[in-house]
């Protein structure tokens with residue numbers, strides 16, 4: 001059997017990356033990343049500014065064309081497909097700055113997300129459940145633009161949940177939020193993971209990484225330079241600091 005065919009039939013992991021490469025002119029932002037994320041695993045991606053984390057997410061989500069490499073979602077190859085098709089195949093993501101419909105209500109932002117899942121019948125019930133899980137029911141009728149920054153991050157995660165994705169990419173889900181919002185987000189991530197989702201998270205907050213990540217991948221200059229549990233990476237932290245520089 002051809003090796004590529006073997007990969008497609010053997011790995012049913014929710015997310016598989018093979019040899020991803022992205023160049024921007026003379027800068028190699030992602031320099032050959034291989035990664036396999038198991039079902040219900042939460043994998044943290046850490047590394048200094050400019051190490052390629054956001055570019056990696058954009059490649060996986062189909063928001064940037066890759067120069068080399070292949071991506072599989074739930075055993076199905078999605079390499080080169082447009083972002084909407086990859087989303088439909090079961091991938092959802094959040095952004096560092098939440099991407100919401102500012103001028104409609106919190107409730108309607110969740111309902112709008114259900115359009116993509118095509119599950120209208122259960123959408124009102126799911127919206128109610130999602131708002132309860134994220135403790136935003138009391139602002140259901142507020143415009144998204146009226147929420148605090150932290151509540152907007154919760155709402156963005158809620159919109160992801162409404163689509164019931166198989167794989168969720170979270171980009172700094174708790175950066176700069178109030179500790180109470182952080183707690184709500186952490187509990188929600190655990191619940192969504194327990195109900196079957198798989199996570200890849202970019203995170204600068206090492207406490208958050210320690211609390212939710214089963215495995216951590218360290219990137220530097222576009223490559224994975226270390227991988228392991230929090231303790232394994234923490235043991236290695238002095239080495240990491242040499243190139244992680246500013247924030248780990």
Ligand SMILES: Nc1ncnc2c1ncn2[C@@H]1O[C@H](COP(=O)(O)OP(=O)(O)OP(=O)(O)O)[C@@H](O)[C@H]1O
Pocket residue numbers: 024027028029047048049050051052053054055056
């Ligand atoms: N659209 C672009 N055009 C040119 N260069 C880019 C572009 N996007 C990213 N880069 C470069 O690619 C490299 C990786 O950037 P990327 O944003 O992926 O890193 P990062 O790890 O996400 O950083 P941060 O933690 O600051 O978000 C950097 O050198 C960056 O300047």
